[in-house]
Amino acid sequence: MHTQTVALTGATGYIASHVVVALAEQGYNLVGFDNLSNSSAAVVERLEQLIDGPFAFHKVDIRDTATIAEALQQHQVDAVIHLAGLKAVGESVDDPLRYYDNNVAGSLSLLTAMRDACVNQLVFSSSATVYDPDQPSPLTETSQLGPINPYGRTKYVVERLIDDVAATSDLRAINLRYFNPVGAHPSGLIGEDPVGTPNNLMPFIMQVASGQRDELSIFGNDYDTPDGTCIRDYIHVTDLANGHVAALNALATVTTSEAINLGTGTGTSVLDVLRAAEQAVDRPIPTRVVERRAGDGAVSFADPALAADRLNWQADLTVAQACVDHWRWQRQNPTGYPDLSG
Numbered sequence: 001m002h003t004q005t006v007a008l009t010g011a012t013g014y015i016a017s018h019v020v021v022a023l024a025e026q027g028y029n030l031v032g033f034d035n036l037s038n039s040s041a042a043v044v045e046r047l048e049q050l051i052d053g054p055f056a057f058h059k060v061d062i063r064d065t066a067t068i069a070e071a072l073q074q075h076q077v078d079a080v081i082h083l084a085g086l087k088a089v090g091e092s093v094d095d096p097l098r099y100y101d102n103n104v105a106g107s108l109s110l111l112t113a114m115r116d117a118c119v120n121q122l123v124f125s126s127s128a129t130v131y132d133p134d135q136p137s138p139l140t141e142t143s144q145l146g147p148i149n150p151y152g153r154t155k156y157v158v159e160r161l162i163d164d165v166a167a168t169s170d171l172r173a174i175n176l177r178y179f180n181p182v183g184a185h186p187s188g189l190i191g192e193d194p195v196g197t198p199n200n201l202m203p204f205i206m207q208v209a210s211g212q213r214d215e216l217s218i219f220g221n222d223y224d225t226p227d228g229t230c231i232r233d234y235i236h237v238t239d240l241a242n243g244h245v246a247a248l249n250a251l252a253t254v255t256t257s258e259a260i261n262l263g264t265g266t267g268t269s270v271l272d273v274l275r276a277a278e279q280a281v282d283r284p285i286p287t288r289v290v291e292r293r294a295g296d297g298a299v300s301f302a303d304p305a306l307a308a309d310r311l312n313w314q315a316d317l318t319v320a321q322a323c324v325d326h327w328r329w330q331r332q333n334p335t336g337y338p339d340l341s342g
Contacts, residue, residue, distance in 0.1 A: 003027060003028065003029055004028055004029065004078045004079060004248075005028070005029040005030070005031065005075055005076055005077050005078050005079075006023055006028050006029070006030055006031070006077070006078065006079050006080070006081060006248065007030075007031040007032070007033060007071075007072060007075065007077045007079075007080045007081070007119075008020060008023075008030065008031070008032050008033070008080075008081045008083060009033045009034070009062050009080065009081070009082045009083055009084035009110060010033075010034055010039075010082075010083035010084030010085065010125075011032025011033055011034045011057065011083070012032065012034045012036065012039040012040065012041070012043035012044060012047075012057075013034065013038065013039050013083060013084075014039075014181070014191070014192045014193070014237065015083055015125065015181055015237060015240060015241070016032075016034075016081070016083040017043050017046075017047060017185075017190045018185060018190065018237045018238060018240070018241040019081060019083070019241045019244045019245070020032065020047050020051065020055065021047065021050050021051060021185060021190070021241065022238075022241035022242050022244065022245050023244075023245055023248075024050075024051035024053075026245055029075075030051075030055060030056065031056045031057075031058070031071065031075045031077060032044070032055060032056065032057040032058065033057075033058050033060050033062060033068065033071070033084070034057070034059065034060075034084065035059065035060065035061040035062075035084075036059055038086070038195060039193070039337075040193065040336070040337035040338070040339070041059075042337040042338050043190060043337060044057045046189045046190050046337075047190070049189060050185070050187060050189055050190070056075060058071050061106075062084050062106040062107075062109055062110045062113075063101075063102075063105055063106050063109045064109070065109045065110075065112050065113045065116075066113075068109070068110060068113035069112075069113035069114075069116040069117045070117075072113060072114065072117035072119050073117045077117070077119050078119070078121060079119065079121035079122065079123070079248060079251065080110065080114060080119060080121070080122050080123070081122075081123045081125070081244055081248065082107065082110055082122060082123070082124045082125060083125040084102075084106060084110075085102065085103045085106070085125065085154070085155075086098065086099050086102045086103060086151070087127075087151060087199075088151070088199045089129070089149050089151045089152070089199065089295070090199065091151075091199075092149055092150035092151035092154070093149055093150060096150040099150050099151060099154050100150070100154055100157075103151075103154035103155070103158060104154050104157050104158060104161070107124075107158040107161060107162075108161065111161065111162070111165055111171075114171075115165075115169070120169070120170045120171050120172060121171075121172050121173075121248075121251045122162065122171060122172070122173040122174075122251075123173070123174050123176060123244055123247045123248055123251070124158065124159070124162055124173060124174070124175045124176065125176060125178075126155045126158070126159055126175040126176055126177045126178070126259065127151075127152065127155045127177060127178065128177050128178065128179045128180075128233070128261070128263070128300060128302065129147050129149070129151060129152030129155060130145050130147050130152055130155050130156045130159065130177060131143050131144065131145060131146070131147070131177075131300075132144040132145060132146030132147075132148075133146075133148055133295070133297035133300065134146075134297070136299075137231075137267065137299050137300055137301045137302075138265060138301055138302055138303035139261065139300065139301070139302055139303060140261070140303045140305075140306070141177070141258075141259050141260065141261060141306055148295055149295055159175045159259065162175060162257050163256070163257045166256040166257035167256055167257075171256075171257070172251050172254045172255065172256070172257070173251075173254070173256075173257040173258075174247045174250065174251060174254060174257070174258055174259075174260055175257065175258070175259040175260070176243065176244065176247055176259075176260055176261075176262050177259055177260065177261050177262070177302075178235060178240055178243070178261070178262040178263065179232065179233035179234070179235055179261075179262070179263040179264075179300070179301065179302050180200070180201075180232045180233055180234045180235060181234075181235055181236075181237045181240050182200075182201075182202040182234045182235065182236060182237065182319065182322040182323075182326065183202070183236040183237045183238065183317070183321065183322030183323075183325040183326050184237065184325045184326050184328065184329035185237075185238065185325070185329075186238075186325055186328070188325075188328040188329050188331075188332040188333070189332075190329075191325075191326065191329030191330075191333065192237075192326070192329070193333070193336035193337050194336075201232075201270060201273055202234075202273065202277075202322070202323070202326055203326070204216060205273065205274060205277045205285060206277070206281075206326050206327060206330040207330070208285050208286065209277065209281040209283070209285050209327070209330070210330050210331070210334055212334070214286065215286040215287055215288050216274065216285060216286070216287045216288070217287075217288055217289075217290045218270055218271075218274075218287055218288070218289045218290065219290060219291065219292055219293040219296060220289070220290075220291065220292035220293070220296070221289045222292075223292075223298040223299075224298050225269055225298055225299060226269070227269050227271045227272075229269045229270035229271050230269065230270055230296055230297070230298060230299070231267035231268065231269045231298065231299045231300070231301065232267065232268065232300055232301065233263040233264055233265070233266065233267060233268070233300065233301035233302050234264070234268050234273065234319050234322065235262060235263055235264050235315050236315065236317035236318075236319075236321060236322045236325070237322075238317060238325075239262075239264075239315040239316060239317050240262055242313065243262040243307065243311065243313050243315075246307075246311035246312060246313040247260065247311055247313075249311075250310055250311050253310075258310075260306050260307050260310055260311065261302040261303065261304055261306060261307060262302070262304070262307055262313075262315075263301060263302025263303075263304050263315070264301070264302070264304065264315040265301065265302055265303060265304045265305075265315075266301060267299055267300075267301035268319050272319070273319060273323075274287065276319050276320045276322075276323045277323045277327070279320065279323070280320070280323035280324045280326075280327045281323075281327050
């Protein structure tokens with residue numbers, strides 16, 4: 001059998017860049033698509049260092065159906081991992097049209113390009129935000145769905161779109177619902193580089209630790225949890241990347257489409273993450289408790305049993321290790337990736 005060629009959308013983003021490295025380690029041929037609206041061209045250079053070879057990268061928007069289809073044919077792509085998407089919950093509330101255009105119309109365009117290029121294998125980067133936040137954890141794939149913000153609803157709509165296409169064509173797909181990615185590659189060459197104010201806990205903590213921000217805002221300490229702060233399922237991005245490789249390998253056993261959680265199965269509170277970060281950076285991190293954020297539930301973590309069964313995958317790395325790896329990335333790249341726009 002020939003070496004599989006895999007295309008990744010959003011290829012220079014936080015999660016996708018780690019998936020590229022994981023796939024390269026398994027010997028896949030790789031093609032990347034990204035419009036660079038929320039990432040840096042410098043990532044391509046870093047990836048080529050990590051995979052010790054060239055990375056076939058195309059600067060293109062996934063809404064450009066014809067160009068994507070042409071590239072899929074040109075590279076004789078066998079499967080697509082779809083990670084391109086806007087992902088800030090607050091921003092999606094402020095500008096839902098932009099989110100539906102990018103996330104839903106972009107996915108429609110990609111599926112059309114895949115059909116035109118006769119590519120019938122897909123792994124989709126979905127999200128735990130598709131679940132109803134009032135559902136008790138651990139969340140299984142059969143837990144009640146009911147996203148409460150436009151970002152989560154775009155992921156829900158794309159999952160349904162993929163299900164409908166797979167039910168009426170030869171498309172085989174896995175929708176990966178993952179929880180809270182954290183950490184960075186152990187080399188410190190690639191990591192999370194949020195534009196503007198970080199929406200996620202870990203990069204915010206590390207920016208405070210490095211002196212870029214004054215203090216960490218803790219959104220509420222009166223939740224019904226052991227320490228009063230929200231509990232989430234934080235998964236190391238390296239484990240998450242390996243989950244994508246496992247999903248790709250499992251597509252041969254899929255007949256239409258299915259959804260699978262990627263999480264650790266363990267809930268970690270905001271204060272637990274803070275303590276692990278303080279251990280990693282070896283100093284106290286200043287904090288201030290502020291009002292709860294709208295839409296934040298008290299507890300959310302995965303039941304990862306189906307991933308173990310269907311993908312033969314489990315998360316191995318700890319939150320403590322994620323803090324060490326993120327701090328290495330932060331120290332080596334204090335202002336993120338270099339700006340190549342000039």
